[in-house]
Amino acid sequence: MSSPTSFRFLSLISLLLIIINPSQSHSSEFNRRNNGVVYVSLYYESLCPYSKDFFLNVLENFIKLDVMSIVHLHLVPYGNALTMANGTVSCQHGPDECYYNTIEACALKTYPMRFSLAFIFCIENGLPATSKKPSLWRTCCNRLRLNPKPIKNCYSRHGNQLHRHNGRETNWLNPPLTHTPWLLVNGQYVNADFGDLVKSVCNAYKGPLRFRACKRWKVENMSNKRVFP
Numbered sequence: 001m002s003s004p005t006s007f008r009f010l011s012l013i014s015l016l017l018i019i020i021n022p023s024q025s026h027s028s029e030f031n032r033r034n035n036g037v038v039y040v041s042l043y044y045e046s047l048c049p050y051s052k053d054f055f056l057n058v059l060e061n062f063i064k065l066d067v068m069s070i071v072h073l074h075l076v077p078y079g080n081a082l083t084m085a086n087g088t089v090s091c092q093h094g095p096d097e098c099y100y101n102t103i104e105a106c107a108l109k110t111y112p113m114r115f116s117l118a119f120i121f122c123i124e125n126g127l128p129a130t131s132k133k134p135s136l137w138r139t140c141c142n143r144l145r146l147n148p149k150p151i152k153n154c155y156s157r158h159g160n161q162l163h164r165h166n167g168r169e170t171n172w173l174n175p176p177l178t179h180t181p182w183l184l185v186n187g188q189y190v191n192a193d194f195g196d197l198v199k200s201v202c203n204a205y206k207g208p209l210r211f212r213a214c215k216r217w218k219v220e221n222m223s224n225k226r227v228f229p
Ligand SMILES: *[C@@H]1O[C@H](CO)[C@@H](O)[C@H](O)[C@H]1NC(C)=O
Pocket: 084, 086, 087, 088
């Protein structure tokens, strides 16, 4: 009954259910250092090819690692967009990007992280969409058995407000964002690269647990050359 694609997303859900820390909230709290949690924040744009690549080739693999159990993920879709004085947001890749940034922001606000991530992977996998805009995210809702109504309501009622809020958070970044995806581990800039992400998370974790992923990625030899202090 299920096609290989829907099977893929269903297995992704069961995987996410197991591995993602269920106690995640939406707030960015990396200043409140907690030995047991590492904060990974991602600032991105829905239609940026590098952001898409990060989701599908880095994050989709990273969340399968055992070390994910101590990671608090925080995603902020906005990137290089600009908010005009009259409140209109203008996106680097045009109005479609603003549309998908807002849909993804709504998913992050509506569903638990494990579901919104699966939803965002599904959307990014389908972008750039050639057909009518709403059909892509509605297809993703169907595949993941998510109710599309809260997304639709969020988009029409406070989508723009949410997008602008993400803009303010992005503009507060210090050092400022110069490209997307822009990745922080406990507030420190990290190259958006799989190995660097794993190593940074493993190094940032000060708790008692030992992770296979950290062993495999030879954390003890992580180069200390970060682009920013
Ligand atoms: C807001 O300002 C921009 C540029 O200044 C303009 O293009 C746009 O039409 C304005 N939008 C509204 C709703 O007034």
